């Protein structure tokens with residue numbers, strides 16, 4: 472089936488202040504998300520997740536690469552078609568307080584995007600509130616009268632008002648209490664099932680996404696270094712960076728007496744141009760070739776990995792005979 476959205480070789484640089492060169496935020500990322508599918512993108516702070524999310528939602532212009540919507544390149548689309556794509560793509564940010572105007576009631580906030588477009592939605596505000604698990608009486612309240620979890624539900628209801636096909640969820644539960652995170656993730660899963668929504672879900676934390684993702688892409692310094700079915704990435708990570716991320720999650724390493732809660736070391740600056748693998752400075756498996764040559768993407772079993780020495784490569788080759 473044609474994916475809802477396909478990103479091909481997207482790239483984005485930002486100019487540094489004072490003409491001090493350029494910073495590479497996203498460096499040739501390709502991925503696709505189908506209807507009813509959740510693609511989770513994980514990686515450390517600053518690796519380019521939000522920049523990629525904004526390019527996917529067409530809020531940030533890409534330097535190069537292409538976005539295809541239902542198989543059609545957006546670069547060739549008419550203004551009208553592009554407006555439709557924009558309506559069908561809604562983005563939910565980390566902080567619901569910042570996303571909602573303090574001067575609008577919940578009802579006004581949900582109706583706002585429809586008013587701006589001069590149209591009515593397929594569902595009433597009461598139906599939308601019900602869909603996100605809020606009582607209709609909440610419609611008269613202001614954001615300050617709601618909890619963080621309730622505010623994020625309002626943001627989701629407002630996104631649903633435009634009948635989207637894709638939700639770009641940029642750390643949607645990171646600002647919420649741990650007890651509320653699971654509730655909001657469950658709500659998102661229910662909505663996805665009911666409406667066949669495609670999700671591009673961004674998170675720092677592999678533990679947050681592992682239970683809801685179909686596919687996981689692990690991003691490091693602007694590139695996806697490993698991608699594949701969620702279960703495979705979590706249970707058999709091939710890239711040393713994915714292995715480091717997994718080892719830092721206590722829930723994934725129950726047998727270990729001391730669990731590394733933090734990921735070791737820092738990534739190089741995104742303003743540097745590196746000759747070899749961007750992970751070499753932190754990698755215990757690095758060899759001479761890693762410092763000289765950037766690893767190309769290669770298939771190992773059902774995952775694609777950018778590493779000269781991925782785990783399990785020999786075993787997978789044997790299986791293929």
Ligand SMILES: Nc1ncnc2c1ncn2[C@@H]1O[C@H](COP(=O)(O)OP(=O)(O)OP(=O)(O)O)[C@@H](O)[C@H]1O
Pocket residue numbers: 485486494495496514515516517518519520521522523675741
């Ligand atoms: N508008 C901007 N101007 C200049 N540099 C930017 C801009 N936005 C992001 N950057 C830089 O681009 C890189 C990628 O940032 P981005 O926000 O996409 O990362 P992220 O993975 O979402 O990080 P976080 O997990 O902290 O949200 C970072 O080095 C960041 O400082």
Ligand code: SF4
Pocket residue numbers: 710711712748749750751752754755756757758761766777778779780781
């Ligand atoms: S290419 Fe080399 S340095 Fe990079 S992750 Fe693989 S083993 Fe480590």
Ligand SMILES: [Mg+2]
Pocket residue numbers: 520521522641
């Ligand atoms: Mg971000």
